[in-house]
Amino acid sequence: MSSERLSTERWLFWHRRDLRLADNRSLAAAVRATPAVTGVFVLDPAILEAAQGHGPMAPARLWFLAESLVELAARWRAAGSRLLILQGDPAVLLPRLVQQLGATVVAWNRDVEPAGRERDRVVARALQAAGRRVMVDWDQLLVPPEALKTGAGEPYRVYGPYWRSWQRVVTGTPGGVDPLPAPSSLIDLSAEQLAERDLGAGERALEALRRDHGFAGVDLCPCRPGEAAAAEQLSAFCSGGRPPLWGYEPGRNHPAVAGTSSLSAALKFGTLSPRQAWAAAQQARSEVAQLGGAAEALASIGVWEQELAWREFYQQALFHFPELAGGPYRPQWKRFPWENDPVRLEAWQQGLTGMPIIDAAMRQLASSGWMHNRCRMIVASYLVKDLICDWRLGEAHFMRHLVDGDLAANNGGWQWSASSGMDPKPLRIFNPATQASKFDPEGDYMRTWLPELAHVATADLISGDIGALERRGYPEPIVNHKQQQARFKALYAALPR
Numbered sequence: 001m002s003s004e005r006l007s008t009e010r011w012l013f014w015h016r017r018d019l020r021l022a023d024n025r026s027l028a029a030a031v032r033a034t035p036a037v038t039g040v041f042v043l044d045p046a047i048l049e050a051a052q053g054h055g056p057m058a059p060a061r062l063w064f065l066a067e068s069l070v071e072l073a074a075r076w077r078a079a080g081s082r083l084l085i086l087q088g089d090p091a092v093l094l095p096r097l098v099q100q101l102g103a104t105v106v107a108w109n110r111d112v113e114p115a116g117r118e119r120d121r122v123v124a125r126a127l128q129a130a131g132r133r134v135m136v137d138w139d140q141l142l143v144p145p146e147a148l149k150t151g152a153g154e155p156y157r158v159y160g161p162y163w164r165s166w167q168r169v170v171t172g173t174p175g176g177v178d179p180l181p182a183p184s185s186l187i188d189l190s191a192e193q194l195a196e197r198d199l200g201a202g203e204r205a206l207e208a209l210r211r212d213h214g215f216a217g218v219d220l221c222p223c224r225p226g227e228a229a230a231a232e233q234l235s236a237f238c239s240g241g242r243p244p245l246w247g248y249e250p251g252r253n254h255p256a257v258a259g260t261s262s263l264s265a266a267l268k269f270g271t272l273s274p275r276q277a278w279a280a281a282q283q284a285r286s287e288v289a290q291l292g293g294a295a296e297a298l299a300s301i302g303v304w305e306q307e308l309a310w311r312e313f314y315q316q317a318l319f320h321f322p323e324l325a326g327g328p329y330r331p332q333w334k335r336f337p338w339e340n341d342p343v344r345l346e347a348w349q350q351g352l353t354g355m356p357i358i359d360a361a362m363r364q365l366a367s368s369g370w371m372h373n374r375c376r377m378i379v380a381s382y383l384v385k386d387l388i389c390d391w392r393l394g395e396a397h398f399m400r401h402l403v404d405g406d407l408a409a410n411n412g413g414w415q416w417s418a419s420s421g422m423d424p425k426p427l428r429i430f431n432p433a434t435q436a437s438k439f440d441p442e443g444d445y446m447r448t449w450l451p452e453l454a455h456v457a458t459a460d461l462i463s464g465d466i467g468a469l470e471r472r473g474y475p476e477p478i479v480n481h482k483q484q485q486a487r488f489k490a491l492y493a494a495l496p497r
């Protein structure tokens with residue numbers, strides 16, 4: 001325990017999307033002030049049962065959350081203190097808890113989502129009304145959203161210039177984004193403080209969540225819950241002989257290959273911090289340099305760093321433009337005459353469109369709670385531009401299934417695919433067959449997720465042009481890409497501007 005610590009006031013640290021002890025910025029600040037810190041997590045029905053207006057949280061995320069919390073609780077015990085699990089409304093429960101424990105300060109890390117920010121305002125007001133202080137900081141981003149502005153003093157709307165100034169900030173403050181160690185030698189609650197509470201209720205709720213999350217794809221999901229698994233995944237991706245990171249470009253585009261990190265759920269729930277990810281990339285850079293530095297490996301690391309910046313770009317966009325959560329950024333898209341054919345939508349959701357690359361991706365999502373990024377772009381373009389369905393139907397479907405479902409990244413990805421977002425390119429239409437031939441040229445990905453088509457020739461898998469005898473019950477394509485593309489373009493051209 002550090003002798004610099006000034007007091008043994010009891011502080012609470014409220015975990016939300018930062019389910020780790022290491023490199024947790026507000027937690028580290030709390031521990032600098034006092035060793036008597038207790039962790040709290042609130043199982044909030046407003047989030048678990050109605051995630052961002054898209055209905056209950058995806059079973060895959062419930063699983064990831066419950067398992068990560070169990071591990072986090074064990075880490076708090078090993079550090080000398082404990083994690084309390086509560087169930088209900090944080091604005092009611094936290095003021096009650098500080099009263100019961102005689103805590104003086106509640107610390108947490110800030111959120112970018114509109115509902116989360118509003119919840120935090122309500123909780124802060126309730127705590128202050130109870131005579132307590134709150135301490136907040138940014139943690140889930142390498143660069144806080146308020147820190148970057150254009151020359152005109154505006155938030156960034158375009159990724160290219162955002163990336164350039166983001167990179168300048170990240171690399172320009174030596175040590176500024178170095179990960180912090182996990183706290184240790186904390187002071188637990190006293191026997192009297194513990195007697196004040198029914199500690200079993202929260203644990204029972206967590207046990208119920210672990211049992212009843214309803215996610216059947218645990219063995220297929222590439223994202224692993226908990227801080228330890230995130231660190232292992234990061235290390236396997238970034239270091240060792242020739243780690244996948246060195247071949248990220250072009251490996252990241254081939255869904256049949258494990259060429260990406262699968263750290264999206266870890267970054268979403270904060271079992272990994274973005275600074276830890278960034279530091280691993282910097283370590284990989286120096287390993288490449290020591291080994292005589294292949295230019296492709298360094299370029300690959302650079303591309304991965306840009307993906308970390310995409311994540312932050314969408315989060316700062318949502319922070320500055322909360323209206324993104326409600327619909328298209330570009331106003332003309334509010335008047336687009338979506339057809340929203342329920343039969344086509346259902347075929348897309350169930351992976352029964354008759355286009356193998358689409359159906360393979362949608363079945364990967366349904367079975368594993370995750371989908372490769374290349375395929376997310378292909379199925380999103382197909383739903384919007386080929387099936388002429390409102391992108392918000394796809395956005396909601398993704399939120400109901402993704403283990404990494406995240407309002408900022410998901411909304412950003414869908415608005416990018418629909419061409420309704422901030423991205424300056426007006427109309428982006430993917431041809432699913434061309435995409436399959438470029439990115440799954442041997443058909444391995446399609447055969448993995450569509451075992452009923454394992455016998456079909458690769459060229460036919462790619463085109464979707466499968467003979468009647470070969471289909472064996474697999475549907476014919478529900479639409480013709482060329483016709484639908486022309487139709488979509490005509491509808492777009494007729495939009496009043």
Ligand SMILES: Cc1cc2nc3c(=O)[nH]c(=O)nc-3n(C[C@H](O)[C@H](O)[C@H](O)COP(=O)(O)OP(=O)(O)OC[C@H]3O[C@@H](n4cnc5c(N)ncnc54)[C@H](O)[C@@H]3O)c2cc1C
Nearest residue numbers: 260261262263264307311373376404405406409410413414
């Ligand atoms: C329609 C659509 C919806 C999406 N929905 C989500 C979502 O709900 N949650 C989510 O985390 N990502 C989402 N993405 C972005 C991306 O598909 C995933 O982050 C990525 O597939 C996760 O795999 P990975 O961890 O192996 O990524 P890697 O390729 O290893 O990238 C590293 C990390 O960078 C971030 N990242 C990478 N690409 C993007 C991107 N385009 N936008 C934002 N962050 C990115 C992720 O945190 C990712 O874990 C979506 C993309 C599209 C096109």
